Amino acid sequence: MNRHDDRPPRLLTLLRVKGIHAPEKLKVREILIADGRIAALGEDLDVPVHWPVHRVEAQDLIAVPAFIDQHVHVTGGGGEGGFGSRCPGIGAQEIAAMGIGTVVGVLGTDCISRSPADLLAAVRGLKSEGIAAYMYTGAYRVPPPTLTGDIQRDLAWIPEVIGLGEIAISDHRSSQPRQDELERLVSEARVGAMLAGKRGICHFHLGDGKRGLEPLRRLLSETEMPAEQIIPTHVNRHSALLEEAVDYALSFEACIDVTAFEIPGDGLSAFDAVAHLLEQGVPAERITLSSDCNGSLPEFDQRGNYTGMRVARNTALISDWQRLVQEHVLPLDTALGLISGNVARVLGLHHCKGRLAVGFDADITLLDETLQPRQTFVAGRRIHGGE
Template sequence: MNCSILNLTLFLQGHVYAPEDLGRQDILVSGTKIVAIAPSISPEDFPGCKCIHLDGAIVCPGFIDQHVHLIGGGGEAGPHTRTPEVRLSRLVEAGVTSVVGLLGTDGITRHPESLLAKTRALELEGISAWMLTGAYSLPSPTITGSIDRDVALIDKVIGVKCAVSDHRSSAPDTSALANMAAQSRVGGLLGRKPGISVFHMGDSPRMLEPLYDILECCDVPITKLLPTHVNRAEPLFQAALEYARQGGFIDITSSIDEPVDPAMAIATALRQNVPLSRITLSSDGNGSQPEFDALGNLTGIGVAGFESLAETVRQLVKVHAVPLEQALCPLTRTVAEFLGLEHKGRLAAGCDADILVLNDALEVNHLWAKGKVVVREKKACVKGTFE
C-alpha cells in the first residue's frame, strides 16, 4: 500500500468524544476524511503514515458556529461602528472548523454577494463555510432576486435570516414572514438544502409570537424556524424553552452573558426537560454588541468574539456538572443535524476530519480542519490571505 498517495495520518490513543464518550481510540485519516476509529490501529499496517501521539488527550469534533458575521456587522452608531471582516486565524483558534455566515442590521452597505465571496474565501483558506441569504429587513436582500432561487441554486446558501421582535427590524407582518419561510423551505427541497429560516430575536414583549403566527398560517415545519439570541432576556428565554418542548430548535448565543449566561441557559434547559437534540449554541461572532437605553438610544457598542464557545463548554462541565459528551452537542452533533451537514459534527468513519484536541482545562490546544492542521499549541498555524 502506497501511504503517501493516500495521505494517511494516524491519531494514536486520544480520549475520543465523538461527541459520545468512546474512551481511548485510534483515528485513521485519509486526506480530508476519517476512514476508521478503533481501540487499536497498528501503524505497521500503514507504513509511512504520519503518527500523532495524543496520550489520552481529549479529542472531539471541530466546532460548528452557525451564526457569524463573516463580513462584519454593526453600524448602529454610524459608518465608523461597522465591525470588520472575520479573520481565519480567530475562527480556528476558537476551535471552529465549520461556519455559517449572515448579515445583520446593515443590509444596505453590506450585501449577500459580498458575503458569498467571503464564504468561498474561507472555504479556499481551509475551513468549511456556508451562508444565509437575507438580513434584518423584509423584503430580503438576495443574490438571484428571490429567496427560493438563492437557496436552490447557490451551493453555499442554505437558508434565510431576518429580525423580529426588535426595534431594528422592518416590522414585517405575518404574511411576509410566512412567505419568507415558505420560500426558504421550497428552495431547500429543490436544492437538497436544509431550507431554514433564522430569526434574530430582540427583546420586544412580542417575543416568539411572530414564529407562532407563521406556524398558524402556513405549513412550514417548526424544525425549520430557528429563533436565535434567546438568552438575551429572561422572559424570552422561558418562552424559548416552551418552543423547544413543542419540537422546535432554539439557538443560544455564547457571547451574551446576561441576563442569562449561555452555560446557565443550557443547564437550565436540560433541567427543565428540553431535549439536548433541540439546543444549539453559536457565537454571533464579529457582530456588534450595541447597548440601548429605555428610549432606544445607543449607549455603547462592542464586537462579539469566538472564545465564548469553548468557555461555555468549560462552564457547563466545571460549574454545572454537565458531562462533556453532552456539553459538546450544541456545537457539534445537534447543530450538524439541524443544518443537514451529514459529514460534520461527529467523529466517525466517513465524516470530515475536523478534529479538535482539548487540554485538561478544556481549552483549544490543537485543531485539524478537513485533515489539515490549523492550530498547534493554541496558536493558529494558518492565516487568511491578507492577515
C-alpha cells in the same frame, strides 16, 4: 512542500490521542484520515510503513467532533452608530483557535454597505484557509437581499447557501414584517431547499421587543411549516424571552439557539440559559449554542437612540460550554451536542459533520484536560495548533 522535492506527498494522517469522544466515549485511541474523511477508528491500526502517512502524536489530548458555530458575522456586523461603528471581519485562525471547524456566515442590520456577495466572498475566503464555511442568504430586512434576486435560486444554485437569515423580529431595528410576509419567506426557503437537497432553515434574530416569539408561534400554529424549519436565536436576551423559549420548545418540539453573550448585562449567559432550559424540561438535543461573534453589541437608551457599541467575540461560546461540563450540568458526551452534533442536525449537515465516525468529514478538535482546544483539524488538515 518544495516543488522540487521528489518525495511522495503524505496522503494519509494517523492521529494518536488520549481518548475519543464521538460524542460517546470510544474504546479506541487512533484515527486514520484519508482524503479529508475518517477512514478508520481503532487501536494499533496497522498502516504499512511505506505508505505516505503523516503521524500526529497527541496522546495527552482527547479528540471530539470539531465545533460548529451557526451564527458568525464573518464580514463584521454593526453599523448602527454610523460608518465608524462597522465591526471587523474574522479570520480562519481566530475561528480555529476556539476549536471551531465549521461556521455559518450572517449579515445583520447593515445590508447596505455589506451585501450577500460580500458575505459569499468572505465565506469562500475562509474555505480557502481551511475552514468549512457556509452562509445564510438575506439579512435583518424584509424583503431580504439575495445573490440571485430570489431566495429559492440562492438555495438551489449557490452551494454555500444553506438557509435564510438572520431575519429580525421583535426588534426596533427590524423592518417590522407582517405575518404573511414571514410565512412567504419560510415557504420560499423550504421549497428552494427541497429542490437543492438542503435543510434550508430560517434563522430568526430575536430582539427584546414585546412580541417576543409570538410571530414564530403563529407560523407553526397557522401554517404547515415544520418546527425544524424555523430556528430562533438570542432567546436568552432577557429572562422573559427565555421563559417564552421554554414554552415554545416544549409546545412545538422545536429547537432553539442560545447566544454566548460575552458581556454581563447583554443578556443571560449561555451557561445560565442552558441550565435553566434543562431544569424546565427542554431536552438537550433541542438546544444549540452560537457565538454571534464579530457582530455588534450596540447600546441604546430608552428612546432607541444609539449610545455605544462593543464587538462580540467567540471566546464566551467555549468558556460557557466548558462550565456546563465542569460544573456537572451536562456530561461531556451530551454537552458536545450543543456545539457539534445538534448544530449539524439543525443545519442538515448531520450526514458528514458533528460526529467522529468512518466516512464523516475529518473535522476534529483536540482538547486538553481543562477542555481547552489545543488543535483543530478540518477535512483532515490541521488549521490550528501542533507543530
